[in-house]
Amino acid sequence: MLNYTHISDLSNLKDTxxxxxxxxxxxxxxAELGKHKNLVMLFFNSSLRTRLSTEKxxxxxxxHVSILNVNEAWELEFEDGTIMNAGSAEHVxxxxxxxxxxxDIIAVRAFPNLKDKALDQSEYILNSFVKYATVPVVNMExxxxxxxxxxxDAITITEHHKEKRPKVVLSWAPHSKILPQAVPNxxxxxxxxxxxxxxxxxxxxxxxxxxxxxxxxxxxNQKEAVQNADFIYVKNWSTYEPYGKNINQDANWMMxxxxxxxxxxxxxxxxxxxxxxxxxxxxxxxxxxxxxxxNRTFAAQIVLKQLLLNLNN
Amino acid sequence: MLNYTHISDLSNLKDTxxxxxxxxxxxxxxAELGKHKNLVMLFFNSSLRTRLSTEKxxxxxxxHVSILNVNEAWELEFEDGTIMNAGSAEHVxxxxxxxxxxxDIIAVRAFPNLKDKALDQSEYILNSFVKYATVPVVNMExxxxxxxxxxxDAITITEHHKEKRPKVVLSWAPHSKILPQAVPNxxxxxxxxxxxxxxxxxxxxxxxxxxxxxxxxxxxNQKEAVQNADFIYVKNWSTYEPYGKNINQDANWMMxxxxxxxxxxxxxxxxxxxxxxxxxxxxxxxxxxxxxxxNRTFAAQIVLKQLLLNLNN
Amino acid sequence: MLNYTHISDLSNLKDTxxxxxxxxxxxxxxAELGKHKNLVMLFFNSSLRTRLSTEKxxxxxxxHVSILNVNEAWELEFEDGTIMNAGSAEHVxxxxxxxxxxxDIIAVRAFPNLKDKALDQSEYILNSFVKYATVPVVNMExxxxxxxxxxxDAITITEHHKEKRPKVVLSWAPHSKILPQAVPNxxxxxxxxxxxxxxxxxxxxxxxxxxxxxxxxxxxNQKEAVQNADFIYVKNWSTYEPYGKNINQDANWMMxxxxxxxxxxxxxxxxxxxxxxxxxxxxxxxxxxxxxxxNRTFAAQIVLKQLLLNLNN
Numbered sequence: 001m002l003n004y005t006h007i008s009d010l011s012n013l014k015d016t017x018x019x020x021x022x023x024x025x026x027x028x029x030x031a032e033l034g035k036h037k038n039l040v041m042l043f044f045n046s047s048l049r050t051r052l053s054t055e056k057x058x059x060x061x062x063x064h065v066s067i068l069n070v071n072e073a074w075e076l077e078f079e080d081g082t083i084m085n086a087g088s089a090e091h092v093x094x095x096x097x098x099x100x101x102x103x104d105i106i107a108v109r110a111f112p113n114l115k116d117k118a119l120d121q122s123e124y125i126l127n128s129f130v131k132y133a134t135v136p137v138v139n140m141e142x143x144x145x146x147x148x149x150x151x152x153d154a155i156t157i158t159e160h161h162k163e164k165r166p167k168v169v170l171s172w173a174p175h176s177k178i179l180p181q182a183v184p185n186x187x188x189x190x191x192x193x194x195x196x197x198x199x200x201x202x203x204x205x206x207x208x209x210x211x212x213x214x215x216x217x218x219x220x221n222q223k224e225a226v227q228n229a230d231f232i233y234v235k236n237w238s239t240y241e242p243y244g245k246n247i248n249q250d251a252n253w254m255m256x257x258x259x260x261x262x263x264x265x266x267x268x269x270x271x272x273x274x275x276x277x278x279x280x281x282x283x284x285x286x287x288x289x290x291x292x293x294x295n296r297t298f299a300a301q302i303v304l305k306q307l308l309l310n311l312n313n
Numbered sequence: 314m315l316n317y318t319h320i321s322d323l324s325n326l327k328d329t330x331x332x333x334x335x336x337x338x339x340x341x342x343x344a345e346l347g348k349h350k351n352l353v354m355l356f357f358n359s360s361l362r363t364r365l366s367t368e369k370x371x372x373x374x375x376x377h378v379s380i381l382n383v384n385e386a387w388e389l390e391f392e393d394g395t396i397m398n399a400g401s402a403e404h405v406x407x408x409x410x411x412x413x414x415x416x417d418i419i420a421v422r423a424f425p426n427l428k429d430k431a432l433d434q435s436e437y438i439l440n441s442f443v444k445y446a447t448v449p450v451v452n453m454e455x456x457x458x459x460x461x462x463x464x465x466d467a468i469t470i471t472e473h474h475k476e477k478r479p480k481v482v483l484s485w486a487p488h489s490k491i492l493p494q495a496v497p498n499x500x501x502x503x504x505x506x507x508x509x510x511x512x513x514x515x516x517x518x519x520x521x522x523x524x525x526x527x528x529x530x531x532x533x534n535q536k537e538a539v540q541n542a543d544f545i546y547v548k549n550w551s552t553y554e555p556y557g558k559n560i561n562q563d564a565n566w567m568m569x570x571x572x573x574x575x576x577x578x579x580x581x582x583x584x585x586x587x588x589x590x591x592x593x594x595x596x597x598x599x600x601x602x603x604x605x606x607x608n609r610t611f612a613a614q615i616v617l618k619q620l621l622l623n624l625n626n
Numbered sequence: 627m628l629n630y631t632h633i634s635d636l637s638n639l640k641d642t643x644x645x646x647x648x649x650x651x652x653x654x655x656x657a658e659l660g661k662h663k664n665l666v667m668l669f670f671n672s673s674l675r676t677r678l679s680t681e682k683x684x685x686x687x688x689x690h691v692s693i694l695n696v697n698e699a700w701e702l703e704f705e706d707g708t709i710m711n712a713g714s715a716e717h718v719x720x721x722x723x724x725x726x727x728x729x730d731i732i733a734v735r736a737f738p739n740l741k742d743k744a745l746d747q748s749e750y751i752l753n754s755f756v757k758y759a760t761v762p763v764v765n766m767e768x769x770x771x772x773x774x775x776x777x778x779d780a781i782t783i784t785e786h787h788k789e790k791r792p793k794v795v796l797s798w799a800p801h802s803k804i805l806p807q808a809v810p811n812x813x814x815x816x817x818x819x820x821x822x823x824x825x826x827x828x829x830x831x832x833x834x835x836x837x838x839x840x841x842x843x844x845x846x847n848q849k850e851a852v853q854n855a856d857f858i859y860v861k862n863w864s865t866y867e868p869y870g871k872n873i874n875q876d877a878n879w880m881m882x883x884x885x886x887x888x889x890x891x892x893x894x895x896x897x898x899x900x901x902x903x904x905x906x907x908x909x910x911x912x913x914x915x916x917x918x919x920x921n922r923t924f925a926a927q928i929v930l931k932q933l934l935l936n937l938n939n
Contacts, residue, residue, distance in 0.1 A: 090896030270403030
């Protein structure tokens with residue numbers, strides 16, 4: 001693995017999950033692997049879980065961590081060939097090569113603007129770092145994907161499923177703001193790689209990028225979709241086509257205990273209580289949200305471990 | 314000790330002070346105690362001394378430190394049962410449980426707003442972390458108390474007093490802004506636990522919470538109050554009743570060398586020179602302000618040490 | 627060396643450069659030297675290279691690093707004797723002494739305002755820390771100098787020159803903003819100490835402080851100045867007299883491949899592409915900009931190493 005920008009960068013997802021679960025049982029087993037190595041975490045957007053879990057993961061591998069809120073430095077230029085006489089003070093081409101002098105691995109968080117679909121789909125920030133950095137790049141949530149989250153979700157499902165082939169439902173929920181599709185995109189892509197029965201449910205108009213959902217069944221009736229589910233992953237996202245709209249805030253799509261039944265409840269957090277899901281759901285013993293957050297550490301750690309092993313080769 | 318939110322959380326203040334003084338003489342004695350343990354420091358408000366001293370203390374115990382300015386992430390919700398469709402993106406119930414996945418100890422700094430007395434007195438931010446976190450919580454200054462500062466003050470007085478029972482005076486001083494009562498509250502509560510002769514002096518109207526001052530004498534004549542004092546702790550605070558007012562900026566309450574006499578001068582810092590006390594007082598050899606700041610490290614270190622020992626049991 | 631505020635603080639520049647190059651070959655050679663020592667980095671201004679390279683350098687020496695954006699704390703007072711009843715909450719006299727309790731070395735970045743020449747020339751921020759701190763102070767770019775950058779530049783030239791006495795040209799370039807003279811000042815002062823043939827070229831009116839340039843030749847015709855150059859260091863700066871003006875944005879002063887010839891291209895970064903120099907220059911194999919950035923780590927590391935050795939004596 002040269003970078004971790006997408007779940008498909010893992011050569012073997014199932015092995016990676018198993019290795020993460022082993023790491024979780026003995027998190028300091030590789031405490032010397034990252035000795036004298038530096039992880040530089042670049043935030044174009046704010047973070048709580050990703051920041052703390054990735055920092056913890058790196059340190060459990062013995063790495064040093066430097067954290068930079070890019071917006072506190074200065075605006076980066078991403079266009080090639082421009083005369084840089086306006087706002088941006090440094091080209092990503094130079095910034096990425098420079099940061100590579102100080103980092104053994106660079107992790108980047110850069111959300112979409114949700115206004116210009118082509119721009120967001122181009123993943124110009126993440127991909128610029130991949131292109132120009134001379135060290136491995138880790139995606140800490142980009143415009144269209146959040147593969148550290150979906151790896152943590154896959155670990156959580158692997159730990160908690162009892163069925164041979166669990167039924168997993170991704171259910172849209174209402175929100176007052178316009179949110180990215182990164183989390184549902186990566187969740188779908190990751191589940192498609194596992195031996196699970198995946199169903200997506202959302203109101204009409206909220207179809208995700210069809211190149212991602214492929215032939216995963218979409219059921220527009222939430223009640224029908226969640227029947228006999230073993231895991232229900234609830235998440236809001238804005239529309240993909242037309243892009244970045246919030247066309248529905250129907251509170252009937254909120255997850256309730258009645259709808260949850262005996263399924264395990266999942267969400268990536270942060271979650272707006274009583275909007276996405278009721279307090280009853282979130283505080284129920286079937287809620288896996290805290291365990292998902294915990295597994296963010298081990299998702300990051302197994303990814304960093306693989307990158308470090310590759311560096312040392 | 315399960316948490317350190319108040320000086321009374323220490324099972325034995327005098328022993329703690331002695332142990333802190335021993336640690337100060339050999340700060341890396343327990344450099345292995347915090348190995349592989351992580352302190353997450355959460356700042357709702359800015360900090361210089363608390364930030365640097367607590368970080369240093371944790372590292373001297375071998376801990377890793379993660380620092381998060383909460384306001385750079387997003388607004389937390391503290392009300393129970395609300396439909397979270399407004400500004401706040403995450404409930405403290407979830408945030409505290411999540412951060413507990415990444416931390417072995419959580420330290421929180423959250424000032425009062427000084428507008429709503431009941432809200433400030435409820436210590437809703439600090440207490441929410443105490444309630445929901447699944448790891449120990451340390452108070453790095455809350456709405457009504459600053460027990461790391463008062464422990465540092467107690468260490469400083471213990472190191473410098475020559476008298477069997479020193480006379481300690483807490484004297485109000487004028488300020489151009491409206492400041493919390495956290496520092497004087499904790500100072501009074503801490504001095505009440507030590508073998509000192511404590512007197513409080515301030516203009517009428519600046520009485521602290523009577524449940525805190527209890528039967529500690531209050532003398533409204535500053536000159537009379539400071540006579541024969543061994544230690545004079547100067548500090549501004551706003552009124553408790555009515556709440557959060559700045560009713561007096563009388564420069565005559567500023568501490569001068571004439572008033573200080575041979576007493577040692579104390580202040581928690583930051584201090585506004587020539588408003589709270591004259592340059593002459595602050596730069597005098599009897600000023601203990603820098604030593605108080607130095608002792609912040611050992612106050613934090615002895616608290617973290619006790620929490621770590623408890624964790625390991 | 628007691629502090630590193632200026633290139634002249636190094637007792638022997640050439641030996642320092644040689645030692646830095648040795649460190650670069652074995653960066654963890656002194657990984658125990660800074661054990662249990664803490665570097666506090668204070669930023670009054672934003673930073674990318676300086677922040678990451680100095681942090682990396684300190685850690686390679688085994689130090690802990692604390693980073694504080696001073697503006698996130700509160701305004702410092704620098705005037706003596708004032709009644710502090712306005713904006714500033716803490717006097718640098720106290721802040722510097724307090725931070726010295728938590729730091730073994732303090733590093734400070736504080737840019738000029740470029741409005742008040744006397745104030746900027748006084749280096750009141752950096753010099754206040756030098757005056758009041760009780761531990762060594764490192765200049766991470768001040769109002770008038772950037773000696774960590776110029777040391778990195780000297781290392782880079784030493785590594786890359788083939789000539790016995792290379793011709794080095796400092797060439798002004800246009801910019802849309804008003805920039806400090808810190809980088810060119812330190813570059814000139816550092817080159818004057820080395821066995822190089824230094825020439826300065828800029829439009830009339832951009833003369834640097836004559837007390838710095840001394841008898842270094844200034845040629846106002848860029849084309850003539852760069853002839854047969856081995857190294858061309860390109861940089862914008864604003865006028866020194868009258869102070870802080872941008873009197874010329876003539877694009878003809880941009881560095882092009884034709885002008886560069888076979889010389890090595892240098893710049894401290896961040897650089898505005900196609901304004902200071904063309905893409906062709908920056909992406910050419912003769913461009914040393916990434917190597918200069920890399921050498922920032924070893925410049926900082928050799929300086930910190932010397933300060934630590936001095937501390938331990």
